[in-house]
Amino acid sequence: xxxxxxxxxxxxxxxxxxxxxxxxxxxxxxxxxxxxxxxxxxxxxxxxxxxxxxxxxxxxxxxxxxxxxxxxxxxxxxxxxxxxxxxxxxxxxxxxxxxxxxxxxxxxxxxxxxxxxxxxxxxxxxxxxxxxxxxxxxxxxxxxxxxxxxxxxxxxxxxxxxxxxxxxxxxxxxxxxxxxxxxxxxxxxxxxxxxxxxxxxxxxxxxxxxxxxxxxxxxxxxxxxxxxxxxxxxxxxxxxxxxxxxxxxxxxxxxxxxxxxxxxxxxxxxxxxxxxxxxxxxxxxxxxxxxxxxxxxxxxxxxxxxxxxxxxxxxxxxxxxxxxxxxxxxxxxxxxxxxxxxxxxxxxxxxxxxxxxxxxxxxxxxxxxxxxxxxxxxxxxxxxxxxxx
Numbered sequence: 001x002x003x004x005x006x007x008x009x010x011x012x013x014x015x016x017x018x019x020x021x022x023x024x025x026x027x028x029x030x031x032x033x034x035x036x037x038x039x040x041x042x043x044x045x046x047x048x049x050x051x052x053x054x055x056x057x058x059x060x061x062x063x064x065x066x067x068x069x070x071x072x073x074x075x076x077x078x079x080x081x082x083x084x085x086x087x088x089x090x091x092x093x094x095x096x097x098x099x100x101x102x103x104x105x106x107x108x109x110x111x112x113x114x115x116x117x118x119x120x121x122x123x124x125x126x127x128x129x130x131x132x133x134x135x136x137x138x139x140x141x142x143x144x145x146x147x148x149x150x151x152x153x154x155x156x157x158x159x160x161x162x163x164x165x166x167x168x169x170x171x172x173x174x175x176x177x178x179x180x181x182x183x184x185x186x187x188x189x190x191x192x193x194x195x196x197x198x199x200x201x202x203x204x205x206x207x208x209x210x211x212x213x214x215x216x217x218x219x220x221x222x223x224x225x226x227x228x229x230x231x232x233x234x235x236x237x238x239x240x241x242x243x244x245x246x247x248x249x250x251x252x253x254x255x256x257x258x259x260x261x262x263x264x265x266x267x268x269x270x271x272x273x274x275x276x277x278x279x280x281x282x283x284x285x286x287x288x289x290x291x292x293x294x295x296x297x298x299x300x301x302x303x304x305x306x307x308x309x310x311x312x313x314x315x316x317x318x319x320x321x322x323x324x325x326x327x328x329x330x331x332x333x334x335x336x337x338x339x340x341x342x343x344x345x346x347x348x349x350x351x352x353x354x355x356x357x358x359x360x361x362x363x364x365x366x367x368x369x370x371x372x373x374x375x376x377x378x379x380x381x382x383x384x385x386x387x388x389x
Contacts, residue, residue, distance in 0.1 A: 043307065043384040053380020056373040063370060067182040073153050074176035075162065077139040078339060082161050082171040085109065087357050089122050090166040097129055104132045106162050119356070130160045166359035168347060177339055178363055184340035186370070188255050188324045189317035195259025196316060197309070200266030205297040207267070208274025215271065222264045233261065234323060238332040247338035254333050258320040266312055273305045307385035314378035318371040325367055341367050 037045070048054060066073055091106040108128035112121045136155040143149050156162040165175040207218035237257045241250060274297070277283065286296050302309075327333030328342025329349070336343060344363040348354050354361055 047380050047384035050380035050383060052376050053383075056377040057380070059373050060370070060377060063182060063366075063373075064186060066179060067186050070179045070183050071141045071143050071149070072151060074173075074179045075138065075152060075154050075156070075164075076173045076176045077141055078177065078180045079337070080139055080172065080176070082167075084111075085161060085163065085167050085171045086169060087120065088163045088167040088171070089357075090359050091124075091163055093132070093164070102129065102131070105129050106132070106156075106164075108160055128160075130156055130162060132156060132162065165362055166357070168360065174344075174359065174362060177344055178341070178366060181339045181341045181344055181363065182366065184251065184334065184338065185321055185324060185342065185367070188251070188258070188340075189320040191252075191255040192258040192262065192320040193313050193317050195256060196263040196266060196320075197313065199259065199263035201270055201297075201302060201309075203263070204267030204270030205274055205302065206293070208271035209278055209293055209297055209301070211275070218267070218271070222267060225261070225264050230261070230323075231326065234327055235330070235332055237261075238327050247334065250334055251338065254324055254327060255320075258323045261323075262316055262319055266309070266316065269308065269312060270302070273308070274301055277301050277304060307381070311378055311382040311385050314374055314381055318374040321367070321370060321374075 088109060091109075093104050093106060095101060095104060097105065106129075107124040107126050108130055110123045110125040112123070113119075114121050133155045134153060136152060137150045138152040138155040140148065140150045161167075161173070163173055163175070165173075165178065168174055168177070203218055207215040234257065237260075238254070241253045245253070278301070283296060283300060286300055291300075324333055324340060325342035325345065328335075328340055329345045331346060334340050334343050341363045345361065345367075348360040348363075
């Protein structure tokens with residue numbers, strides 16, 4: 001008989017006490033917080049480490065708040081004009097006059113006519129001080145077109161206007177028009193991304209879930225759309241819109257055009273994710289329980305990579321803002337009296353005007369800052385979407 005056959009059974013000891021992971025390894029408070037944190041907490045902690053993304057997120061929040069309260073923040077009404085101050089240059093804010101502190105103010109303009117060029121020449125009249133008032137009554141307006149009010153963050157004497165960023169060809173304050181234009185330029189990206197999200201998730205979701213000929217058809221359609229030059233395609237679609245449409249209809253037409261073009265990249269991202277997730281056990285379980293494909297995609301698959309979709313949205317929104325700006329700049333997008341940053345830049349097409357009045361190209365500054373902020377903010381969200389990386 002072998003030795004193993006004669007071995008007596010050994011006694012086994014089972015500890016019935018509850019399992020305590022700290023008894024095996026002593027955890028620091030930081031490690032314990034990480035182990036017990038939720039997915040959203042881990043993402044937030046990693047996002048906070050990206051200082052530039054946090055700063056850009058705060059900047060974008062302030063920009064959207066500015067767009068929401070444009071009537072209050074703008075010194076003048078959208079169409080307020082003063083024909084006596086056409087193409088007035090920007091004024092600088094001063095605090096001291098003749099060595100004495102008098103608070104924020106600007107110097108009045110001194111106007112002369114150049115008889116050689118027949119142009120108005122503006123210089124500072126340091127003998128006339130125009131004090132700035134804050135939280136005061138000024139031009140009347142309807143807040144969001146509904147609530148009548150006349151409160152402004154900053155005001156000045158209506159007979160002695162202030163133009164911190166200069167005036168345009170009709171004597172309208174450029175700063176006020178840039179603030180009002182933010183409402184159109186910033187929201188057009190949000191509405192466009194909603195359309196793009198719906199198309200990208202639905203089309204890309206079904207392509208990734210079903211595969212086969214559905215995936216083949218969708219991929220060929222995406223390749224055809226992406227092979228078309230973007231700017232000429234925008235021009236063709238924008239030119240289709242009737243010229244007699246109201247500014248509101250043109251606004252929604254531009255958003256639909258941008259949404260119909262920019263869904264392809266998101267659809268491919270959704271398709272690749274669903275190809276990997278559709279073989280998971282929980283998807284098979286939902287399918288065996290009788291769940292429809294739309295329910296499986298919408299409730300089980302898409303939420304699994306929603307953080308990646310949010311990061312993709314922050315990168316897609318700048319594309320739509322640039323698209324609206326480009327179309328309006330070329331005169332095929334939004335048109336006056338609607339005001340956006342692209343419409344304001346349309347007045348700077350003439351190089352002669354820009355050479356004489358360079359402040360007319362100032363609307364390009366918020367465009368650049370917002371595009372950069374969205375890209376850096378998207379980089380931070382993309383890194384935070386993978387907190388374990």
